[in-house]
Amino acid sequence: MLSGGPDSSYSSRVCFVQWYATEKKKQVVVPSVFWWLSIVGSLLLLLYAVFYDKHYVVIFSYAFSWIPYIRNLIIHHRHKEAHLDCPTCGASCPPQAKFCSECGTRLAAEKLNAGS
Numbered sequence: 001m002l003s004g005g006p007d008s009s010y011s012s013r014v015c016f017v018q019w020y021a022t023e024k025k026k027q028v029v030v031p032s033v034f035w036w037l038s039i040v041g042s043l044l045l046l047l048y049a050v051f052y053d054k055h056y057v058v059i060f061s062y063a064f065s066w067i068p069y070i071r072n073l074i075i076h077h078r079h080k081e082a083h084l085d086c087p088t089c090g091a092s093c094p095p096q097a098k099f100c101s102e103c104g105t106r107l108a109a110e111k112l113n114a115g116s
Contacts, residue, residue: 019068022075032076038069 021029046062049055083092084107086100093100097107 019071022072032073035069035073039066042066042069
């Protein structure tokens, strides 16, 4: 238990704090490359733990760390697809926007047409 404490504390910054912030905002607040690197790193550490270290505490600490990374990539992808492109200037606008932040074009009519 003593060896797992520091690792649990360190991983909770991403696994719980970042995950909570992302779920609350329904938007990933860090770039997707962070999550891809996190997935690669956690899988490499899991392989190291399984094939070299072979200690259950180390294996368990990396066995599930990839779950919030995948979830954040899914949220990031959904949020990116939900953005609207302004028909006038081509700027990417948030899904709840009624007007383009760059040129002021009304977007509400575009949403209704896109939804039908």
